[in-house]
Amino acid sequence: MMNFLKTEILQMLQRFQRPFRRRPKDVSKSYYKCGGLKPKPEQNPMSLVLILVNVVPGILLGTYAGKKLAYYLEVCELFMPDLLDEDD
Numbered sequence: 001m002m003n004f005l006k007t008e009i010l011q012m013l014q015r016f017q018r019p020f021r022r023r024p025k026d027v028s029k030s031y032y033k034c035g036g037l038k039p040k041p042e043q044n045p046m047s048l049v050l051i052l053v054n055v056v057p058g059i060l061l062g063t064y065a066g067k068k069l070a071y072y073l074e075v076c077e078l079f080m081p082d083l084l085d086e087d088d
Contacts, residue, residue: 030038044050073079
């Protein structure tokens with residue numbers, strides 16, 4: 001009976017350890033298979049400028065489109081903000 005329990009417990013432990021034996025995928029990008037550390041990737045010095053060139057026009061275009069849509073909704077009387085309901 002004891003041997004049966006021991007083998008069952010050992011099998012359960014081995015099943016739980018299997019997922020942890022594999023190396024995570026993000027770590028495999030940083031290390032070679034032999035264990036050596038890979039060199040740092042090159043960084044683009046213009047990355048901040050490229051981000052700003054993409055983000056700023058998007059924000060400006062979004063605000064412009066939002067203002068035009070709000071104006072259109074007010075002109076067509078689809079949405080009129082109630083100024084009388086303000087409780088200050």
